[in-house]
Amino acid sequence: MVRIIGIEKCIGGLAIALCTTACSLNPSPEPMRQIQIQQNWAIKPGDRIADHFVVAGLGDISIRLGGDTAYAPFAGRVQPNSSECVLFSSPDVPAYLFRLCGLSKPNLGEVQAGEAIGSGDYLYFATLRKQPDGTWTIVEPAKDILERILKSP
């Protein structure tokens, strides 16, 4: 019995050590990125109306993904913007940000060109162009970028 209890103590110590190691190995979560959009619409993505989330707003293109995947159009970074939206930025496309809403469990952090960002039933997509005052304005996206996002590489 004395020996069994000794083993229990060893397992307990090992458990705590392993837990500490496992917790410290987890990467830090990608920080939320908030941006100021020049067009100050009254109803925006992330708002709630009658206990329902607003997923897209004026300026978003709605695409029926039907469970398909949205891919990174260039090498870049995916950052959370709200509970429903992520922002994609790339050093290859200065002055622009892409906002993708409606994807479930998005792949946050650094991504390669063509790597999956996430999938969902619908994608709500906006292109944002940087303004001299540091705000971002919603512009009409080109088909070329949408094709890169929707076509499997």
Add this chain to the structure above:
Amino acid sequence: MSDLESDPPILKVLLLLGLVLVGFALMVDVRRVSWGNFMGNSLKSSRPTETCQGEIRGDIVLSREKLAAFLTISERDPKSRVQEILPQSYCQLPTIEVRAGVVSEREVYPLAFDPHTWLIVLYEGEEYAGYQFRFQAPE
């Protein structure tokens, strides 16, 4: 008297808690590794990275002084203002269309003091739109 009898109940509870925690930690870790493998094998890129097209001028690099002068230029200023400071680029990336109906040109300038870092400048027509730094992995 054995250890079982001499150990206070709180120690047993702590041991049990430790086991539960390690079980949870291992589950989290396994999920992370599995997801990483899944992403690595199934969803990684096969799309090429953006590379120079056309002429490459290997002698063009950007000094600290020129970079500092360039950073004073505001987005939407004329392209000619940028070109007064940066008359020639190292190379051009392929033209793209980000905004409907507008072709974007991208010029590349490696930094003299850090050649693995590229300054990428984007123009739309005769307008300077913005810049970004791209960090190249050493070959």
